[in-house]
Amino acid sequence: MFKVLQKQLIKGFITFFIAVSITFLILRLMPGDPTTMLIDPRMTEAARQRLLVDFGLDKSLIAQYFLYLKQLFCGNLGVSFVFRTPVSEILRERLPWTLALMGITQIITMSIGIPLGVMAAYKRGKLVDQIINALSILGMSIFIPWLGIMLLFLFGYILPIFPIGGGYTPGLSGWEYFLDVGMHFILPVLTLTIIYLANYILFTRASMVDVLNEDYIRTARSKGMEEKRVIWNHGARNAMISTVTMAGMLFGRMVGGAVLTETVYAYPGVGRMIYDAVGQQDFPLLQGSFIVLALSVIVMNIVADLICAYLNPRMKME
Amino acid sequence: MNKFRSYQQGKWLRIGKSFFEHRLGVIGLIGVIVVFLVAIFAPYIAESVSGYGEVKDILNSPSLEHIFGTDALGLDLFSQVIWGTRISLQVGFLVVLIAALIGIPIGLFSGYYGGWVSTLGMGLTNVFLTLPLLPLMIIAAAVLGSNINNIALIIGLFSWPQIARITRSAAAEVTGMQYIEAAKSLGIRANRIIFHHVLVNASAPILVNLTIVVATAIISESALSFLGLGDPLTWSWGKILHNAHRSGAFISSWWFSLFPSLAITFFVVSFNFLGMGMREALNPRLRE
Numbered sequence: 257m258f259k260v261l262q263k264q265l266i267k268g269f270i271t272f273f274i275a276v277s278i279t280f281l282i283l284r285l286m287p288g289d290p291t292t293m294l295i296d297p298r299m300t301e302a303a304r305q306r307l308l309v310d311f312g313l314d315k316s317l318i319a320q321y322f323l324y325l326k327q328l329f330c331g332n333l334g335v336s337f338v339f340r341t342p343v344s345e346i347l348r349e350r351l352p353w354t355l356a357l358m359g360i361t362q363i364i365t366m367s368i369g370i371p372l373g374v375m376a377a378y379k380r381g382k383l384v385d386q387i388i389n390a391l392s393i394l395g396m397s398i399f400i401p402w403l404g405i406m407l408l409f410l411f412g413y414i415l416p417i418f419p420i421g422g423g424y425t426p427g428l429s430g431w432e433y434f435l436d437v438g439m440h441f442i443l444p445v446l447t448l449t450i451i452y453l454a455n456y457i458l459f460t461r462a463s464m465v466d467v468l469n470e471d472y473i474r475t476a477r478s479k480g481m482e483e484k485r486v487i488w489n490h491g492a493r494n495a496m497i498s499t500v501t502m503a504g505m506l507f508g509r510m511v512g513g514a515v516l517t518e519t520v521y522a523y524p525g526v527g528r529m530i531y532d533a534v535g536q537q538d539f540p541l542l543q544g545s546f547i548v549l550a551l552s553v554i555v556m557n558i559v560a561d562l563i564c565a566y567l568n569p570r571m572k573m574e
Numbered sequence: 575m576n577k578f579r580s581y582q583q584g585k586w587l588r589i590g591k592s593f594f595e596h597r598l599g600v601i602g603l604i605g606v607i608v609v610f611l612v613a614i615f616a617p618y619i620a621e622s623v624s625g626y627g628e629v630k631d632i633l634n635s636p637s638l639e640h641i642f643g644t645d646a647l648g649l650d651l652f653s654q655v656i657w658g659t660r661i662s663l664q665v666g667f668l669v670v671l672i673a674a675l676i677g678i679p680i681g682l683f684s685g686y687y688g689g690w691v692s693t694l695g696m697g698l699t700n701v702f703l704t705l706p707l708l709p710l711m712i713i714a715a716a717v718l719g720s721n722i723n724n725i726a727l728i729i730g731l732f733s734w735p736q737i738a739r740i741t742r743s744a745a746a747e748v749t750g751m752q753y754i755e756a757a758k759s760l761g762i763r764a765n766r767i768i769f770h771h772v773l774v775n776a777s778a779p780i781l782v783n784l785t786i787v788v789a790t791a792i793i794s795e796s797a798l799s800f801l802g803l804g805d806p807l808t809w810s811w812g813k814i815l816h817n818a819h820r821s822g823a824f825i826s827s828w829w830f831s832l833f834p835s836l837a838i839t840f841f842v843v844s845f846n847f848l849g850m851g852m853r854e855a856l857n858p859r860l861r862e
Contacts, residue, residue, distance in 0.1 A: 267697075271700075283717060393846045397789070397793075397843040400797075507706075515709065542712065542713050543713065549709055550706060553704060554704065
């Protein structure tokens with residue numbers, strides 16, 4: 257187990273390193289130098305030069321790169337162009353909202369998706385399987401903002417059960433605040449669940465179909481084991497190993513969905529902030545959001561791989 | 575040689591037959607054909623739109639004159655959705671081209687050589703499969719500027735990992751075959767074996783995956799356009815939805831968002847169904 261952790265940590269570190277390097281490269285592709293955006297055009301040349309020195313922009317690209325890495329590892333993500341406050345402070349407020357949204361969606365989609373996928377695989381080719389397949393693909397093909405707006409229209413406007421957007425009602429505290437946040441939570445989670453459920457269903461189905469062809473399933477059946485136990489204890493357990501690995505990767509894709517969902521619901525997370533930052537060309541904020549989201553996704557992947565190692569007896573032996 | 579050819583033909587005939595037995599795959603194929611027909615005949619179906627409409631036409635609900643209604647500028651939505659099909663196919667084609675040019679070689683080399691080549695190639699692939707790509711694409715689009723070819727380029731540059739992974743597993747399987755060993759012992763150059771023999775024999779699963787890359791590309795393009803990073807000069811479906819969202823008419827004028835959303839879903843579902851049908855037909859294990 258320790259060996260697995262060590263390997264995952266190295267992998268995670270390399271992934272993070274590549275992520276931050278790519279953002280650096282992309283942002284340096286920008287036409288003109290950053291001061292043209294940051295600085296008032298009426299500023300004198302001398303003042304502009306001083307700012308360039310202050311931000312380290314007078315140095316060579318490679319020197320800038322190492323400066324950037326050094327700052328990053330000290331937790332400094334720069335200063336937002338628009339808010340003029342450190343990006344890390346803004347993100348500290350926003351990130352928990354997004355992580356909660358994605359974490360809960362992940363748990364719900366997994367606990368519904370895996371059993372449905374196992375069932376589809378078991379009944380493959382039958383009507384149940386075809387319906388599950390068709391609905392899954394339909395679900396993952398809906399455009400998230402539209403789904404979000406329709407749910408908002410149905411359950412916020414026509415049947416006013418849930419609040420129309422936002423993350424909380426200002427001025428509440430204690431138990432009321434908690435309930436209120438929960439109510440604001442339901443529609444965004446439902447939106448993401450509808451979209452990402454299919455991934456678990458289809459993926460579990462595919463690996464379960466493979467597993468059901470394995471010799472140990474035939475062996476279990478020929479021992480006269482109850483069919484239910486063959487499917488769940490022997491089949492699903494093995495199919496889940498590859499599903500959990502995919503769960504880690506799904507986190508990365510779900511970030512995209514979270515950006516769109518939060519945009520529609522005006523949710524106070526990182527996603528909505530990215531949408532606002534795009535409109536305001538706030539590059540430090542965009543860069544910081546990506547880095548923080550990438551880091552979260554990497555951590556989730558490490559967790560997923562550890563769970564995998566736990567589930568997989570072959571890996572435990574090593 | 576002749577015998578081999580007829581065996582090959584028989585194989586494709588069987589796969590084709592198996593494909594047409596799969597209902598979803600056939601539905602997908604029909605959908606994809608419809609998409610292509612609409613894109614090709616767009617000028618005959620609807621006039622292209624530009625500029626501003628008339629004030630009396632602002633946000634009209636669907637009528638005989640404007641069957642999808644009109645937008646906040648008074649422009650016909652039916653024309654926008656029809657012409658948006660061309661943009662989607664253009665983006666889909668460019669993305670697949672770029673993703674294939676990067677992903678297929680990485681997958682082939684990894685699958686053929688194995689060892690450290692594979693470790694490196696698949697390591698890089700996994701890094702890109704792990705990272706949250708939409709925020710990265712957002713930054714790139716914000717930096718490079720939103721012209722439709724830039725958007726396609728950006729999506730393509732981040733879409734190759736899927737293809738690389740599928741190509742590697744297909745190539746690794748083919749590399750283990752005896753005819754590749756025979757080719758090697760005949761002294762054929764490695765590059766020729768890889769790009770000729772391995773690629774041709776591994777092409778089926780790769781092709782299947784390309785349809786799914788097209789579907790994903792359209793979702794990404796729509797997302798970028800919806801977030802305000804679309805090409806200001808073209809009408810993509812995501813762009814129409816961006817206009818709807820920005821004008822605050824998303825709900826009050828339901829037709830504004832409904833038809834472009836249905837178009838996106840139709841396009842994506844068709845390509846996904848087609849891909850799924852082809853995969854089921856090709857995978858003997860998934861077949862009954």
